[in-house]
Amino acid sequence: MAEKNYYTIDPGGKLRCMKCGVKLEKGKAKFLYLDNGFPVELPVCPVCGFVYVPEELALGKVASVERALEDK
Amino acid sequence: MAQIQERGSTHVYKVNKISKEEMEQMVARCVYEHPPFCSAACPLKLDTRAFLEAAAAGNFKKALQLYEKIAPFPLVLAMGCEAPCEGKCRLCEIGEGVAIRAVEEAVTRFGQAQKLGGVFRTKKKKTAAIFGSGLFPLFLAGEIEKKAYPLTVFCEEADLESFLRRGTGFLDETAFELEYRRLKAKDIRFVFGCTLTRDFMEERRASFDVLCASHELTSALYPEAACIPELMYCEAEKLVSGPAAGILDAAFGAKKAALTVDRLAQNLDPRNTRGQEGPVESQLYTDLSGAGALTRVPMYGAGYTEEEAIREAGRCIRCQCEECLKSCAYLAHYKKHPGLLSKEIYNNTQIIMGDHQLNKPMNSCALCGQCTVVCPNGFDMARVCHEARRNMVSTDKMPLAPHEFALLDMLFSNGDAFLARPQPGYGKCRYVFFPGCQAAAIAPETVRAAYLDLCERLPGGVALMLGCCGAICDWAGRTELQEQTKEFLGRELSKLGDPVVIAGCPMCKKELASHEGLQLVGIWDLLLEIGLPVGGRGLARPAALHDSCGARGDEKTQAAIREIAKRLGCTLTDTEFSGDRSPCCGYGGLAAYANREVARELTEKCLERSDAPYISYCMACRDRFARQSRESRHILELVYGTDAGAPPDISEKRFNRLTLKNELLRELWQEEPREMNLDYTLNYTDEARRIMDERMILTDDVIAVLDCVRKTGECIQDEDGLLVARRRVGNATFWVKFTREGDGSYLVHRAWSHRMTVVKREG
Numbered sequence: 065m066a067e068k069n070y071y072t073i074d075p076g077g078k079l080r081c082m083k084c085g086v087k088l089e090k091g092k093a094k095f096l097y098l099d100n101g102f103p104v105e106l107p108v109c110p111v112c113g114f115v116y117v118p119e120e121l122a123l124g125k126v127a128s129v130e131r132a133l134e135d136k
Numbered sequence: 137m138a139q140i141q142e143r144g145s146t147h148v149y150k151v152n153k154i155s156k157e158e159m160e161q162m163v164a165r166c167v168y169e170h171p172p173f174c175s176a177a178c179p180l181k182l183d184t185r186a187f188l189e190a191a192a193a194g195n196f197k198k199a200l201q202l203y204e205k206i207a208p209f210p211l212v213l214a215m216g217c218e219a220p221c222e223g224k225c226r227l228c229e230i231g232e233g234v235a236i237r238a239v240e241e242a243v244t245r246f247g248q249a250q251k252l253g254g255v256f257r258t259k260k261k262k263t264a265a266i267f268g269s270g271l272f273p274l275f276l277a278g279e280i281e282k283k284a285y286p287l288t289v290f291c292e293e294a295d296l297e298s299f300l301r302r303g304t305g306f307l308d309e310t311a312f313e314l315e316y317r318r319l320k321a322k323d324i325r326f327v328f329g330c331t332l333t334r335d336f337m338e339e340r341r342a343s344f345d346v347l348c349a350s351h352e353l354t355s356a357l358y359p360e361a362a363c364i365p366e367l368m369y370c371e372a373e374k375l376v377s378g379p380a381a382g383i384l385d386a387a388f389g390a391k392k393a394a395l396t397v398d399r400l401a402q403n404l405d406p407r408n409t410r411g412q413e414g415p416v417e418s419q420l421y422t423d424l425s426g427a428g429a430l431t432r433v434p435m436y437g438a439g440y441t442e443e444e445a446i447r448e449a450g451r452c453i454r455c456q457c458e459e460c461l462k463s464c465a466y467l468a469h470y471k472k473h474p475g476l477l478s479k480e481i482y483n484n485t486q487i488i489m490g491d492h493q494l495n496k497p498m499n500s501c502a503l504c505g506q507c508t509v510v511c512p513n514g515f516d517m518a519r520v521c522h523e524a525r526r527n528m529v530s531t532d533k534m535p536l537a538p539h540e541f542a543l544l545d546m547l548f549s550n551g552d553a554f555l556a557r558p559q560p561g562y563g564k565c566r567y568v569f570f571p572g573c574q575a576a577a578i579a580p581e582t583v584r585a586a587y588l589d590l591c592e593r594l595p596g597g598v599a600l601m602l603g604c605c606g607a608i609c610d611w612a613g614r615t616e617l618q619e620q621t622k623e624f625l626g627r628e629l630s631k632l633g634d635p636v637v638i639a640g641c642p643m644c645k646k647e648l649a650s651h652e653g654l655q656l657v658g659i660w661d662l663l664l665e666i667g668l669p670v671g672g673r674g675l676a677r678p679a680a681l682h683d684s685c686g687a688r689g690d691e692k693t694q695a696a697i698r699e700i701a702k703r704l705g706c707t708l709t710d711t712e713f714s715g716d717r718s719p720c721c722g723y724g725g726l727a728a729y730a731n732r733e734v735a736r737e738l739t740e741k742c743l744e745r746s747d748a749p750y751i752s753y754c755m756a757c758r759d760r761f762a763r764q765s766r767e768s769r770h771i772l773e774l775v776y777g778t779d780a781g782a783p784p785d786i787s788e789k790r791f792n793r794l795t796l797k798n799e800l801l802r803e804l805w806q807e808e809p810r811e812m813n814l815d816y817t818l819n820y821t822d823e824a825r826r827i828m829d830e831r832m833i834l835t836d837d838v839i840a841v842l843d844c845v846r847k848t849g850e851c852i853q854d855e856d857g858l859l860v861a862r863r864r865v866g867n868a869t870f871w872v873k874f875t876r877e878g879d880g881s882y883l884v885h886r887a888w889s890h891r892m893t894v895v896k897r898e899g
Contacts, residue, residue: 078855088852092897098142103897109852113896116852116860117871122890130891134535135492 068103070095071125073118075107084111091115095126098133139866140543143532154523159482162520165513166475167419172455174221174236176418179388180206180213184221184236185456191239191449196442200247203240207387208278209318210244211311212271212304216383220415226422226455231430234452238435242445245311249318257323260285262401265340267332268350269293271303272380274319275390276348281322283398288325288344290336295328296320303386308438333357341374346400348376348393366413367406368393376400388414421457421512428453460507460515463719465737466727467507467517470497474507478520485527492533498524499538500734503611503725504685509716521725525613537891538730539612540867541832545790549573549604550621553793556628559597560804564633566596569659570648572641573604574723574755575772577789579780580796582772583640586659587800589669589776590638594662599632601625602797605644611726622651629654638662640772641754642686642693643724660696660753663775671777674706675769680746681708682761683718684754691715697753697771704774711745718742723756729832739764759783785829790836814839816846817881824884833870833887840865841872842882858885867891 072090079088091108093115094101107116117126154162170176174184183202190199200210207213217237225233264280266273269291280287293299300316307315330336334357341347354361354370354377361370361377368378368389376393380386392413399406433440433448440448460474461467470477477497484494501521508516528534536543553576558565569590571583583602590598606621625648629635636655639645645658663669681701687693694715701708713719719742722728722735739760743750749767751774752758761768762783773780784792798809818839820828828838844863845851851861854873862871873886 080853082851082853082859083849093894094897095892095894097892106894107852108896112850114850114852115894115896117862117869117890117894119871119873119886119888122871122888126890126892130537132491134537135495136490 069105070102072105073107073121079107079116081109081112081114084109086111088116097130100133140536140540142536142867143534154482163475163478165515166473167421167457167513168473168475170418170420171416172420173224173226173418176416177220177224179384179414180391182206185454188234188239188449188452189454191243192446192452194446196243196247199243200249203243208275208282209315211307211315213383213387214240214244215311216306218382218384226424227427227430227451227453230424230427232432235432235448238440239445239449242440242442245439246442257284262345264346264348264397265290265344266348267337268353269299269302270350270352271383271386272389273350274300274303275387276393277324278322279390279394280397281324283394285397285401288327290327290330290332292330292332293328296326299326346376346397347374348397351377351379366392367396369396369406420455421459422455423459426453457512459510459512463510463713463717464507465719465741466501466734469734469737474515474517478517481520481524485524495535496731499730500727501725502720502722502727502738504720505688506685506717506719509688522613526615529613534613536867539726542608542726542729543612543614546604546608548790549793550624553602553797555600555602555797555800556632557805558599558632559591562597565599565635567594567638568599568601568629568632568635569638570601570640570644572644572755573793574759575640576602576793576796578755578759578784579770579773579778580792582770582776582778582780583796584800585776585778586640586772593666599635600800601628602793605647607643607647608726610647626651642684642690643754646686658693658696660693660700664696664699668700668703668775672704672775673777674701674704674774675749675751677749678707678709679749679751681710681714682742682750682752682757683715684752684757685718685720685724686754688716688718700771700775701751706751709746709748713745721757721760723760785825786832787835790834818842818884819881820884824886828887831888833889837865837870838872838884838887841870864893869893
């Protein structure tokens with residue numbers, strides 16, 4: 065069965081981890097909030113594991129899910 | 137760094153703060169849903185307000201539809217009704233009440249009737265029979281037909297016309313013709329020319345499920361029958377019948393009888409579940425100040441023409457209590473009267489599983505108490521919202537997000553920025569000046585000037601306490617934190633010798649008044665007592681005085697501020713929203729943190745009163761008005777000849793508090809404060825400053841992120857070559873997009889945050 069991801073962002077080789085000197089790749093990550101978890105695919109550094117949350121995602125989808133969970 | 141624990145499980149149950157009974161009593165205070173007095177007086181419950189509104193708009197079709205709901209034969213009722221509604225019209229108190237009956241007659245005469253007939257309606261299985269003729273049987277026939285029971289009418293008359301003539305002699309020929317057509321179109325079976333005897337009726341009992349009769353027939357044929365007038369029912373005889381005096385009574389009797397028929401047909405007790413019947417008492421409040429024409433449109437013929445009826449209906453002032461909605465931007469925003477909104481907010485606290493959809497409205501109320509003053513019954517929306525917040529906090533269901541920034545700001549005020557020192561040269565002091573956290577954040581120079589003045593002119597020593605009174609956690613419903621704040625301030629005051637607190641802010645004064653044994657005085661009262669300092673000056677232009685919600689119900693404070701303004705040479709303009717009726721600026725109740733839109737509307741509501749500059753005596757009001765680009769001054773700025781200037785952003789507010797504390801420590805107490813100095817230069821683009829203020833991101837948060845980058849080197853470079861780093865601070869992750877400049881300094885371009893944590897996932 066295909067694994068469910070709530071959101072996917074492919075960095076497409078445009079982002080670079082300055083610590084490790086490598087490009088960020090589409091990788092598995094999860095958001096956690098108030099006892100809830102959401103699997104997503106975000107730009108991740110394959111070496112150090114830095115997960116990037118772009119501004120649009122933080123202010124858009126993430127913020128609206130936060131609001132919804134806060135009112136549970 | 138101060139931190140507040142995010143709530144834990146979402147499924148913790150505890151007791152309510154307001155009982156259901158208390159809530160019901162509270163809701164009952166709101167009379168918005170009470171009927172207007174005309175409708176309340178009508179036993180048939182005509183929605184007179186909507187009827188007259190439709191008539192006034194010339195929409196006779198809609199008006200007639202409303203009227204047909206209560207009267208199967210509208211002209212018979214309209215032309216003969218005794219109209220108890222007219223005497224109850226509120227306009228009677230100041231002039232002539234609306235000629236409701238005459239308008240009804242015009243509407244029924246000129247209005248386009250609904251499509252007559254009902255042959256295509258599904259009929260019920262149970263059947264009914266009516267014996268006799270007259271107004272009551274006529275109305276009852278209409279009501280039973282409406283309920284879709286197959287109905288047979290047995291009468292002595294020879295034809296339908298004679299049947300209708302009985303009791304309707306007051307109809308003119310045109311009206312009679314209209315009603316005749318209406319009756320003819322109804323799906324009723326008539327048996328004419330009957331000789332109505334007791335045997336005749338009893339013989340037909342087996343053929344029908346319910347028998348009804350005119351009162352005359354029942355009295356003649358069943359003299360022993362005892363009618364229950366509320367039910368229009370003779371129980372022993374199993375006969376639906378009863379007396380009716382007059383046309384309206386016949387119509388009302390028919391309504392009650394039809395309900396009895398309905399209950400009997402279903403083999404139910406006719407006494408039960410009847411709902412409220414007949415006229416009711418109403419406590420609706422009506423503002424008569426907007427009433428227009430006070431005399432009736434004269435009637436030149438037998439009745440109103442269409443045009444006359446429209447004009448007369450237009451005199452109706454549509455009695456409706458909206459005093460709070462007119463005054464409060466918060467209630468107006470949600471377009472709900474407080475009775476309804478309170479019920480919804482109360483129910484919101486009761487939800488165990490599922491969404492708390494009313495969290496935002498609950499947290500958007502400014503808790504200012506204006507509604508209690510403007511409501512004729514003193515409805516207290518603030519208490520409802522405040523208790524609901526406490527309830528949500530105590531049951532661990534309150535989200536931290538809407539209030540966290542304000543709560544952290546309070547912890548900052550009573551932590552890093554807190555200062556409590558006796559006047560230099562004194563051990564214990566007679567007074568302590570408590571300017572309030574917003575004063576130090578927005579107008580630090582004014583605080584300094586006021587403190588130095590008080591030290592110079594008051595005997596016995598004046599200590600200084602820079603901190604938060606606890607209003608923030610009180611508003612947030614965090615009673616535990618409120619108690620801790622109270623204890624903390626109590627300990628600090630005790631160290632200073634329990635001096636008399638000179639409050640610089642009416643909200644602090646109100647909050648501190650809950651401390652047992654604390655002596656309190658407003659700086660405004662003290663200044664009037666010792667005289668204003670030299671150098672103060674009022675505004676050259678006339679100004680509007682904005683009363684603080686902290687001073688609501690405190691006439692003495694309101695008067696003292698006016699006196700100070702007068703002594704400074706100010707010309708003040710008062711409006712209908714001055715004094716106790718003053719709206720909140722949008723800061724109160726943490727509305728500005730929970731709902732920016734409502735807070736902005738609250739501010740605009742304050743400012744719409746006048747185009748003049750605003751003088752206030754709460755620093756939060758001063759700040760919010762200035763942020764809306766209005767010339768805005770705090771009374772103490774005028775007293776001390778200072779000008780706090782443009783409103784600071786959220787980081788500057790912290791900086792101002794800290795700087796004031798450190799400067800005073802150095803100057804007055806010769807103490808060298810511990811200051812954190814950055815060993816690098818940090819700059820912001822204007823856009824970064826703007827979005828940080830909007831998103832409640834402090835320079836301290838940005839510094840925390842950059843410190844992390846400098847230590848760990850963890851950051852990424854985006855497609856535009858900008859660097860992006862992040863750090864978790866408390867309950868949020870902060871992201872900063874920046875560049876490292878040639879001189880080694882940092883330039884911040886953007887910043888954002890989220891509360892969720894994000895981690896790499898394996899597998």
